Amino acid sequence: MHPLLERQIRRHLGDATAIPEAMHALFQAIGEAYEHADADRRLVEHALDQMSRELTERNRELQRQLVEKQRTEAEQAALIKRLEEAHNQLLQSEKMASIGQLAAGVAHEINNPIGYVNSNLASLRDYVRQMLAVLDAYERAEPLLPDGGEREDVLAAKRAAELDYLKADVVALLDESSDGIARVRRIVQDLKDFSHADRGEWVLADLHKGLDSTLNVVNNEIKYKARVEKLYGDLPMVRCLPSQLNQVFMNLLVNAAHAIDKQGVITVRTGVEGDDVWVEVADTGCGIPEALLTRIFDPFFTTKPVGKGTGLGLSISYGIVHKHGGHIEVKSEPGRGTVFRVNLPLHSSVDEDADHE
Amino acid sequence: MQIEQTQWLPGTGWTKPAVLTDAGLVLVFGGTDLLTEDVLADLQRRYPRALLFGGSTAGEILGAGVYDDSIVATAIRFADTRLHIASQPVPDAAASHAAGQALAARLPREDLAHVLVLTTGLDVNGTELVDGLKSALPEGVDLTGGLTGDGARFQRTLVIADGPPVEHGVAALGLYGSRIRIGHGCLGGWDPFGPDRLITRSRGNVLYELDGHSALDLYKQYLGEHAAQLPASALLFPLALHREGEADAALVRAVLAVNEADQSMTFAGDVPEGQYARMMRANFDRLVEGASGAARQARFGMAESRPQLALLISCVARKLVLAQRIEEEVEGVRDVLGEETVLAGFYSYGEISPYTPTARCELHNQTMTITTLSED
Ligand SMILES: Nc1ncnc2c1ncn2[C@@H]1O[C@H](COP(=O)(O)OP(=O)(O)OP(=O)(O)O)[C@@H](O)[C@H]1O
Ligand SMILES: [Mg+2]
Numbered sequence: 001m002h003p004l005l006e007r008q009i010r011r012h013l014g015d016a017t018a019i020p021e022a023m024h025a026l027f028q029a030i031g032e033a034y035e036h037a038d039a040d041r042r043l044v045e046h047a048l049d050q051m052s053r054e055l056t057e058r059n060r061e062l063q064r065q066l067v068e069k070q071r072t073e074a075e076q077a078a079l080i081k082r083l084e085e086a087h088n089q090l091l092q093s094e095k096m097a098s099i100g101q102l103a104a105g106v107a108h109e110i111n112n113p114i115g116y117v118n119s120n121l122a123s124l125r126d127y128v129r130q131m132l133a134v135l136d137a138y139e140r141a142e143p144l145l146p147d148g149g150e151r152e153d154v155l156a157a158k159r160a161a162e163l164d165y166l167k168a169d170v171v172a173l174l175d176e177s178s179d180g181i182a183r184v185r186r187i188v189q190d191l192k193d194f195s196h197a198d199r200g201e202w203v204l205a206d207l208h209k210g211l212d213s214t215l216n217v218v219n220n221e222i223k224y225k226a227r228v229e230k231l232y233g234d235l236p237m238v239r240c241l242p243s244q245l246n247q248v249f250m251n252l253l254v255n256a257a258h259a260i261d262k263q264g265v266i267t268v269r270t271g272v273e274g275d276d277v278w279v280e281v282a283d284t285g286c287g288i289p290e291a292l293l294t295r296i297f298d299p300f301f302t303t304k305p306v307g308k309g310t311g312l313g314l315s316i317s318y319g320i321v322h323k324h325g326g327h328i329e330v331k332s333e334p335g336r337g338t339v340f341r342v343n344l345p346l347h348s349s350v351d352e353d354a355d356h357e
Numbered sequence: 358m359q360i361e362q363t364q365w366l367p368g369t370g371w372t373k374p375a376v377l378t379d380a381g382l383v384l385v386f387g388g389t390d391l392l393t394e395d396v397l398a399d400l401q402r403r404y405p406r407a408l409l410f411g412g413s414t415a416g417e418i419l420g421a422g423v424y425d426d427s428i429v430a431t432a433i434r435f436a437d438t439r440l441h442i443a444s445q446p447v448p449d450a451a452a453s454h455a456a457g458q459a460l461a462a463r464l465p466r467e468d469l470a471h472v473l474v475l476t477t478g479l480d481v482n483g484t485e486l487v488d489g490l491k492s493a494l495p496e497g498v499d500l501t502g503g504l505t506g507d508g509a510r511f512q513r514t515l516v517i518a519d520g521p522p523v524e525h526g527v528a529a530l531g532l533y534g535s536r537i538r539i540g541h542g543c544l545g546g547w548d549p550f551g552p553d554r555l556i557t558r559s560r561g562n563v564l565y566e567l568d569g570h571s572a573l574d575l576y577k578q579y580l581g582e583h584a585a586q587l588p589a590s591a592l593l594f595p596l597a598l599h600r601e602g603e604a605d606a607a608l609v610r611a612v613l614a615v616n617e618a619d620q621s622m623t624f625a626g627d628v629p630e631g632q633y634a635r636m637m638r639a640n641f642d643r644l645v646e647g648a649s650g651a652a653r654q655a656r657f658g659m660a661e662s663r664p665q666l667a668l669l670i671s672c673v674a675r676k677l678v679l680a681q682r683i684e685e686e687v688e689g690v691r692d693v694l695g696e697e698t699v700l701a702g703f704y705s706y707g708e709i710s711p712y713t714p715t716a717r718c719e720l721h722n723q724t725m726t727i728t729t730l731s732e733d
Contacts, residue, residue, distance in 0.1 A: 046581040
């Protein structure tokens with residue numbers, strides 16, 4: 001009999017034996033109803049328990065899936081960023097390649113006329129020297145002419161032509177022209193060096209030569225803003241892609257010049273430290289606020305007006321230096337200036353083949 | 358239309374003498390072991406002109422009472438309505454559709470007003486059977502009935518089609534004429550609970566996996582101590598099936614058998630892969646309300662005529678849940694239909710009826726399904 005029913009009978013009737021025979025079936029049915037209700041309640045409680053356990057489990061599973069989804073999304077974002085960088089680098093190297101080709105072509109075309117102007121100038125100087133010697137001889141013979149008549153005519157012509165001045169100046173003019181031609185030749189050579197016919201070739205190169213030719217190429221950007229101080233150390237030859245490193249130097253120099261408002265100094269230092277060579281470009285410009293330091297290497301990050309900066313310079317520089325197994329450091333004091341330092345390993349473990357494709 | 362009812366009890370025999378001896382039809386519902394050829398022959402002697410139509414049950418309904426281990430006979434003499442009985446063996450579940458078609462083809466079509474169907478409740482796919490029947494019946498002829506039962510044992514079910522009881526078969530009773538009025542209603546009263554589960558492995562009416570896990574294991578977890586009473590206890594948690602996004606149009610499916618060997622569960626109707634299943638549980642008040650609601654639907658379908666006979670086919674699961682309170686649902690039906698309507702019927706392993714008077718006929722589970730009859 002159901003314990004509750006038993007207790008109820010004890011309390012109200014005193015004893016189960018007090019139940020009249022006729023009511024046994026009734027009490028039996030009541031007891032069964034109690035038991036059925038109990039079983040029912042247990043079933044519902046059990047099912048409820050089961051269900052909450054199951055729902056908790058499903059909830060956990062959903063959360064796990066969510067985390068997983070977020071993780072793959074982050075991975076995708078990183079992948080997209082890497083793709084974007086690769087794309088930008090490709091764009092830039094294409095741009096540089098065509099600029100290089102153009103420069104090499106122009107240099108080649110200019111070289112020819114420069115060559116014969118130069119050699120003509122040399123001949124011209126020789127002729128002029130000889131002609132002046134002849135003229136001197138004539139002048140020495142001048143007193144032999146009778147007074148008046150012809151002698152007067154010669155003196156008048158010499159005065160009119162300012163012959164003394166002319167004699168001095170014609171030589172100076174020729175010297176200046178030779179200088180000019182020499183400069184044009186150097187610029188052409190720099191252009192050739194900068195664009196480097198090496199395109200993509202790993203070679204042993206003199207970084208100082210690269211720095212010098214780059215400085216010449218960007219001279220126009222810099223000269224009204226800054227005095228350039230070169231403090232070169234002793235550098236061994238470095239195995240590198242010279243034209244690409246020149247791009248890095250050019251961007252650092254142009255950035256430095258842009259950072260200077262009126263007049264300043266750009267200092268280019270080089271040196272060796274341990275197994276690394278380093279090249280520093282320091283300026284006395286506006287500096288970079290601390291908060292932006294982490295962003296300047298991002299592609300398309302620029303504080304410059306449209307048309308002046310694309311924001312690609314440093315991200316590409318970063319990529320190039322990275323390819324050489326090196327790294328770029330930056331120190332800046334807002335208001336006082338900035339130092340960019342390019343570190344390159346002397347014995348790089350870079351897979352050079354990677355760049356031949 | 359005249360009706361009289363009598364009951365056969367072990368040890369007692371028939372409780373009333375036969376008066377309506379020229380009755381044309383006797384509906385006979387009883388415990389599986391009681392429906393012997395002798396008892397049926399005796400019944401036929403009492404009503405020599407009657408067709409016997411019925412089957413084994415998980416409980417008999419007589420008036421507002423519900424009985425176990427008895428036989429209830431309801432004798433009917435129609436004034437004008439003609440009857441035709443047909444039957445068809447169903448050797449296994451795969452034959453269900455063909456059996457339905459063949460059975461319907463046996464019924465003369467002329468003047469056919471309504472078809473009552475009784476089928477053995479195990480080894481049959483009720484969905485397929487109903488589809489087969491519908492495909493071969495004339496347009497506009499409705500179909501009601503159910504799957505016969507075997508207490509809470511799920512071992513042996515029988516149908517009677519004017520002959521000895523048959524273990525694997527389906528029987529149909531055609532009602533012919535213009536004066537017969539029929540209404541029907543069908544309501545459940547179970548509440549879905551817990552998560553939607555995707556049916557990931559099934560074949561016909563055999564279910565293997567929900568959400569990729571054994572369905573049988575899931576049932577055992579939920580049943581706890583009641584797992585020992587499988588398959589009957591699985592009726593406490595029928596499944597509501599629906600297609601994705603159509604949770605409102607859910608069909609209820611009840612368990613008929615479990616198979617430990619291949620970890621499967623056999624349901625009374627299809628459990629198609631790709632649909633969603635949600636467990637349901639009983640709500641006492643809504644079960645009783647559901648029965649009255651079904652009665653209201655059936656009455657509504659009869660328009661002006663007052664039902665003289667109501668055939669109640671109610672799911673065994675309701676009886677397991679309501680237990681001693683089971684008569685409340687029958688009383689609910691009587692309250693709606695009135696004292697004059699004679700109530701007869703049985704507790705079944707599945708119900709066949711259009712869900713509402715205008716909907717398509719389907720196999721249902723866990724419902725109270727009512728067919729009301731009267732003759733003008
Ligand atoms: N030496 C510097 N002093 C101050 N700010 C600098 C300096 N170098 C770089 N920056 C800051 O970093 C930003 C990014 O530089 P970066 O070279 O990548 O792009 P950019 O110079 O703006 O454009 P681009 O080089 O593509 O023409 C600059 O816009 C500037 O704000
Ligand atoms: Mg820049």
